Amino acid sequence: MVQKIYDNAPLALDGLLFDGMVIAAGGFGLCGIPETLIDAIVESGVTGITAISNNAGVDDFGLGKLLKTRQIRKMISSYVGENKEFERQYLSGELEIEFCPQGTLAERMRAGGAGIAGFYTRTGVGTMIAEGKETKLFNGETYVLETGLVADLAIVKAWKGDPYGNLIFRKSARNFNPMAATCGKVTVAEVETIVEPGAFDPDHVHSPGVFVQRLLLATHNEKRIEQRTIRQEAA
Amino acid sequence: MVQKIYDNAPLALDGLLFDGMVIAAGGFGLCGIPETLIDAIVESGVTGITAISNNAGVDDFGLGKLLKTRQIRKMISSYVGENKEFERQYLSGELEIEFCPQGTLAERMRAGGAGIAGFYTRTGVGTMIAEGKETKLFNGETYVLETGLVADLAIVKAWKGDPYGNLIFRKSARNFNPMAATCGKVTVAEVETIVEPGAFDPDHVHSPGVFVQRLLLATHNEKRIEQRTIRQEAA
Amino acid sequence: MPWTRDDMAALAAQELLDGFYVNLGIGIPTLVANHIAPGVDVTLQSENGMLGLGPFPTEADIDADIINAGKQTITELDRTSYVSSADSFGMIRGGHIQLSVLGAMEVAENGDLANWMVPGKMVKGPGGAMDLVAGVGRIIVLMDHVDKAGTAKFRKSCTLPLTGANVVDMIITNLAIFQRPDRRSPFFLKAIAPNVLPDEVRAKTEAHYLEMPA
Amino acid sequence: MPWTRDDMAALAAQELLDGFYVNLGIGIPTLVANHIAPGVDVTLQSENGMLGLGPFPTEADIDADIINAGKQTITELDRTSYVSSADSFGMIRGGHIQLSVLGAMEVAENGDLANWMVPGKMVKGPGGAMDLVAGVGRIIVLMDHVDKAGTAKFRKSCTLPLTGANVVDMIITNLAIFQRPDRRSPFFLKAIAPNVLPDEVRAKTEAHYLEMPA
Numbered sequence: 001m002v003q004k005i006y007d008n009a010p011l012a013l014d015g016l017l018f019d020g021m022v023i024a025a026g027g028f029g030l031c032g033i034p035e036t037l038i039d040a041i042v043e044s045g046v047t048g049i050t051a052i053s054n055n056a057g058v059d060d061f062g063l064g065k066l067l068k069t070r071q072i073r074k075m076i077s078s079y080v081g082e083n084k085e086f087e088r089q090y091l092s093g094e095l096e097i098e099f100c101p102q103g104t105l106a107e108r109m110r111a112g113g114a115g116i117a118g119f120y121t122r123t124g125v126g127t128m129i130a131e132g133k134e135t136k137l138f139n140g141e142t143y144v145l146e147t148g149l150v151a152d153l154a155i156v157k158a159w160k161g162d163p164y165g166n167l168i169f170r171k172s173a174r175n176f177n178p179m180a181a182t183c184g185k186v187t188v189a190e191v192e193t194i195v196e197p198g199a200f201d202p203d204h205v206h207s208p209g210v211f212v213q214r215l216l217l218a219t220h221n222e223k224r225i226e227q228r229t230i231r232q233e234a235a
Numbered sequence: 236m237v238q239k240i241y242d243n244a245p246l247a248l249d250g251l252l253f254d255g256m257v258i259a260a261g262g263f264g265l266c267g268i269p270e271t272l273i274d275a276i277v278e279s280g281v282t283g284i285t286a287i288s289n290n291a292g293v294d295d296f297g298l299g300k301l302l303k304t305r306q307i308r309k310m311i312s313s314y315v316g317e318n319k320e321f322e323r324q325y326l327s328g329e330l331e332i333e334f335c336p337q338g339t340l341a342e343r344m345r346a347g348g349a350g351i352a353g354f355y356t357r358t359g360v361g362t363m364i365a366e367g368k369e370t371k372l373f374n375g376e377t378y379v380l381e382t383g384l385v386a387d388l389a390i391v392k393a394w395k396g397d398p399y400g401n402l403i404f405r406k407s408a409r410n411f412n413p414m415a416a417t418c419g420k421v422t423v424a425e426v427e428t429i430v431e432p433g434a435f436d437p438d439h440v441h442s443p444g445v446f447v448q449r450l451l452l453a454t455h456n457e458k459r460i461e462q463r464t465i466r467q468e469a470a
Numbered sequence: 471m472p473w474t475r476d477d478m479a480a481l482a483a484q485e486l487l488d489g490f491y492v493n494l495g496i497g498i499p500t501l502v503a504n505h506i507a508p509g510v511d512v513t514l515q516s517e518n519g520m521l522g523l524g525p526f527p528t529e530a531d532i533d534a535d536i537i538n539a540g541k542q543t544i545t546e547l548d549r550t551s552y553v554s555s556a557d558s559f560g561m562i563r564g565g566h567i568q569l570s571v572l573g574a575m576e577v578a579e580n581g582d583l584a585n586w587m588v589p590g591k592m593v594k595g596p597g598g599a600m601d602l603v604a605g606v607g608r609i610i611v612l613m614d615h616v617d618k619a620g621t622a623k624f625r626k627s628c629t630l631p632l633t634g635a636n637v638v639d640m641i642i643t644n645l646a647i648f649q650r651p652d653r654r655s656p657f658f659l660k661a662i663a664p665n666v667l668p669d670e671v672r673a674k675t676e677a678h679y680l681e682m683p684a
Numbered sequence: 685m686p687w688t689r690d691d692m693a694a695l696a697a698q699e700l701l702d703g704f705y706v707n708l709g710i711g712i713p714t715l716v717a718n719h720i721a722p723g724v725d726v727t728l729q730s731e732n733g734m735l736g737l738g739p740f741p742t743e744a745d746i747d748a749d750i751i752n753a754g755k756q757t758i759t760e761l762d763r764t765s766y767v768s769s770a771d772s773f774g775m776i777r778g779g780h781i782q783l784s785v786l787g788a789m790e791v792a793e794n795g796d797l798a799n800w801m802v803p804g805k806m807v808k809g810p811g812g813a814m815d816l817v818a819g820v821g822r823i824i825v826l827m828d829h830v831d832k833a834g835t836a837k838f839r840k841s842c843t844l845p846l847t848g849a850n851v852v853d854m855i856i857t858n859l860a861i862f863q864r865p866d867r868r869s870p871f872f873l874k875a876i877a878p879n880v881l882p883d884e885v886r887a888k889t890e891a892h893y894l895e896m897p898a
Contacts, residue, residue, distance in 0.1 A: 001725050002702060002703035002725050028518045028519075028537075028541075028555065029518075029537065029541040030541070031518070031534065031535065031537050031541070032535070054555070077595060078595050078596060078597050078598065079594055079595040079596070079597040080594055080595050081594035081595075087592050090592070091592065097595075099593070099595045099596060101596050101597075101598070101599075101600035101601050102517060102555070102559065102596070102597050102598035102601055103517070103555075103558075103559025103562060103563055103598060103600075103601030103605070104559075104600075104601065105555075106554070106555035106556040106558070106559050107349075107351070107556055107559065107563075109556070110556040110774070111354070112778075113774060113778045113780075114342075114773070114774030114777055114778045115356065115357065115774070115776075115777030115778040115779060115818075115819050116342070116354045116355060116356060116777070117355040117356075117357075117371075117373035117374075117376075117378045118354065118355045118371070118373060118378070119346070119351045119353065119354040119355070120351060120352040120353045120354070121350065121351060121352075121563060121604070122350065122352075122563070122604040122605065123563060123600050123601045123604040123605065124596075124600050124604070125604065125634075125635065126582075126632055126634065126635030126636075127600060127631065127632045127633065127634065127635070128631050128632075129596065129600060136352075136353070138352035138353060138382070139352075141352075143352045143353070147373070159535075162763075164727075164736075164763040166763070166765050168438070169438070169552075170438065170535045171437065171438065171520075171533070171535040171536050171546075171552055172516075172518050172519055172520045172535060172536055172537050172538075172552060173534075173535040174438075174519055174552055174553070174554055175518050175519050175554065175555045176554070176555045177554075178554040178556070179554060179555065179556050182774060182778060182780075197762040197763065198762030198763075200765070202406065202736075202760055202764040202765045202766050203403070203404070203405065203406065203409075203439070203441075203766055204438070204439055205765035205766070206438075206554075208735045208765040208767060208775070209727070209735070209736075209763065209765070210705045210727070210729070210735055210775055210780050210781070211775075211780060223534035223535070224534070225532070225534050225537075225543060226537075226541040227537070227540060227541045227542040227543065228532065228543055229526045229527075229542040229543050229544075230526055230527055230528060230529050230532065230543070231525055231526040231527070231528060232528075236511050237488055237489035237511050263732040263733075263751075263755075263769065264732075264751065264755040265755070266732070266748065266749065266751050266755070267749070289769070312809060313809050313810060313811050313812065314808055314809040314810070314811040315808055315809050316808035316809075322806050325806070326806065332809075334807070334809045334810060336810050336811075336812070336813075336814035336815050337731060337769070337773065337810070337811050337812035337815055338731070338769075338772075338773025338776060338777055338812060338814075338815030338819070339773075339814075339815065340769075341768070341769035341770040341772075341773050342770055342773065342777075344770070345560070345770040347564075348560060348564045348566075349559070349560030349563055349564045350560070350562075350563030350564040350565060350604075350605050351563070356777060356818070357777070357818040357819065358777060358814050358815045358818040358819065359810075359814050359818070360818065360848075360849065361796075361846055361848065361849030361850075362814060362845065362846045362847065362848065362849070363845050363846075364810065364814060394749075397549075399513075399522075399549040401549065401551050404766075405749045406734075406747070406749040406750050406760075406766055407730075407732050407733055407734045407749060407750055407751050407752075407766060408748075408749040409733055409766055409767070409768055410732050410733050410768065410769045411768070411769045412768075413768040413770070414768060414769065414770050417560060417564060417566075432548040432549065433548030433549075435551070437522075437546055437550040437551045437552050438552055440551035440552070441768075443521045443551040443553060443561070444513070444521070444522075444549065444551070445491045445513070445515070445521055445561055445566050445567070446561075446566060458748035458749070459748070460746070460748050460751075460757060461751075461755040462751070462754060462755045462756040462757065463746065463757055464740045464741075464756040464757050464758075465740055465741055465742060465743050465746065465757070466739055466740040466741070466742060467742075
């Protein structure tokens with residue numbers, strides 16, 4: 001069996017990082033983000049990153065950590081609220097941002113991973129998002145052309161992984177992770193648990209091992225909650 | 236709860252069939268095909284069907300049954316071998332066929348179901364398949380534009396379904412079924428087993444209930460094997 | 471007496487029909503879930519990949535891996551399923567979600583919607599709003615009738631960058647409800663809050679609209 | 685002495701490197717699986733949505749729901765996973781499969797491949813072949829050197845409708861192996877079957893190719 005399991009995040013990222021690279025990351029808000037790998041990228045000091053990620057984390061968590069250290073040059077995201085440092089860098093022109101509607105972003109990552117160079121969507125037609133992009137009529141309706149995204153490296157977080165790189169995500173922590181896994185030229189996955197070969201039911205695998213080149217046991221699983229909302233227990 | 240479960244296939248198809256309609260069907264070869272619903276469509280006598288299906292069944296099984304009765308006017312498929320009646324009708328000009336590379340067909344069904352009007356693929360560039368279709372350069376490579384497919388009705392076969400229409404497929408019987416489910420204006424699913432609400436782990440559902448309007452217990456589960464290949468048991 | 475936020479949510483909830491799959495936006499639209507009539511079976515979808523949202527959890531049930539698109543902790547139901555973001559927006563873009571309720575900064579009389587950015591201010595991004603208005607069958611906007619400066623939010627045309635062009639089907643404000651039968655038709659005044667006069671609605675609305683049908 | 689079909693499959697198998705994900709076409713290419721060297725870990729993919737194909741089943745283990753793209757019954761391994769056809773071709777089209785071995789009717793000296801239709805004959809359709817040659821990193825063709833009429837199958841240009849333009853990287857016939865370092869380069873003669881003379885290969889090949897490197 002080819003050895004995909006690495007002992008820790010710096011080893012799993014060894015040789016993959018370079019200044020000016022494109023990194024795609026899974027996660028929605030702070031849910032399902034590769035915490036361990038983000039910390040290792042902070043430690044590595046690599047700079048000039050273009051980050052493809054739905055969100056930008058918060059000031060001291062998630063991709064916010066890489067913004068704080070100014071390792072990110074550009075974000076391709078759908079929503080970047082909840083991050084003051086982001087706001088400061090953006091308004092001062094230090095940080096570039098390419099806004100992408102959330103569904104279009106997910107589809108662009110999927111397309112890049114699936115060899116689809118571009119696709120036509122109604123999303124954004126007639127808005128700033130479509131400015132400068134090609135449009136085309138299908139059945140009398142206008143669609144805008146969006147392009148596939150490919151990253152030099154994808155970092156994803158899964159619940160369980162096996163030595164073949166098969167991944168299972170947990171609940172809404174799945175989100176952008178499967179698409180990120182497909183769109184990386186190299187994909188590194190951190191998992192909460194590494195299981196034995198054959199432990200997965202083949203019908204339950206969310207992300208097949210073909211997309212994962214390196215795997216490690218996640219050491220950071222804080223899973224910070226952004227909006228802790230509760231109801232009162234019924235008496 | 237909205238009642239999605241129907242007592243039998245004729246009831247599940249009631250009001251959905253009309254001459255000249257487009258029907259998308261799941262299945263690869265004879266694996267994972269909606270046997271019960273196909274029989275009911277044969278019984279209904281509806282004609283002039285355009286069938287979107289990877290294959291055309293064999294002479295007396297699968298979509299072959301609808302070919303035998305000449306209820307199908309046109310097939311959109313990737314491969315139609317193994318069917319003599321098909322061959323006869325095709326060569327005599329009674330039957331129209333639109334060949335589509337298998338991956339392009341799967342993606343066209345997915346696109347139609349996901350509101351993607353068209354997408355660019357390298358598949359078929361420089362071949363007859365691309366003739367008359369638009370092409371476009373991305374990063375110096377030529378891609379051909381393929382369009383999304385939408386059907387008036389989709390018929391799918393699943394292993395298990397719950398009353399909400401959530402579906403779980405079994406092994407390689409999954410194949411085209413999830414995409415077919417998304418590309419029908421109405422989707423009817425036959426399942427080998429109906430489970431109680433809540434019986435599914437939410438992370439195991441392959442096709443969420445939003446895509447399935449009607450559900451029935453399959454009464455035909457012959458699952459004929461096309462190529463029975465075995466190895467000798469080790470002594 | 472203008473409608474409260476809960477009144478507005480309750481009015482929107484009446485538009486949720488049995489069997490509908492519905493996406494509720496962040497803010498007041500989230501309240502709509504509290505007002506769904508008994509016996510009306512609605513499945514709530516959240517664009518981060520959850521279909522079949524339950525109520526907020528109790529303190530004991532909080533699970534960081536179960537959140538809605540507002541990043542709020544939430545619970546499962548017996549119908550719940552999870553999908554990837556790509557598949558979730560496949561549902562949305564593909565027209566499989568019948569209804570979405572969203573907030574707005576401005577709506578134009580032609581149905582244009584603006585709810586994602588104010589030039590000169592920090593732009594947070596469109597999130598999933600552009601996908602929702604482009605893909606969901608019916609769009610209901612919940613918003614105050616006028617902004618803090620007293621300016622009409624239902625306008626001849628939007629002054630802010632659009633989220634979608636000609637995408638709104640119904641507007642519920644604290645003063646009135648506007649609706650249109652399809653996206654080629656103008657809006658008409660469908661209802662007015664108790665003790666609010668038609669003249670007040672007219673005065674506080676820049677958009678052209680048809681009067682209430684008799 | 686020309687190579688047998690098993691010899692050809694064994695030669696192709698040498699191109700399967702440790703860690704590769706590989707798609708084997710129907711017919712002789714299927715035999716390649718029998719010749720993978722011990723210690724070389726290869727994962728076979730089948731375009732109907734199975735990743736990690738095992739051997740054929742015993743009579744007792746036959747399962748109609750486990751088939752490969754040739755519709756043959758097959759078994760699982762401890763690494764197996766299933767995906768939909770759309771996701772399966774995502775792997776293929778997206779370049780995640782390193783190698784595919786296919787049959788051919790004709791290959792042209794510029795790497796064009798024809799293996800799906802003969803005009804005037806019943807056309808069965810391209811199946812997944814066009815997707816494979818367009819998406820997989822490296823394409824190896826296994827075919828007889830000449831057809832039943834004795835006509836060269838490695839040609840100046842294809843006479844049959846193409847499956848893909850400039851997609852073949854290596855050709856293994858019963859007489860010889862041709863290869864090229866990249867898709868801008870011409871093919872060179874890499875090997876000849878035992879006791880087959882270079883002149884025979886030359887005589888039975890219409891395509892231009894470079895001689896064997898010293």
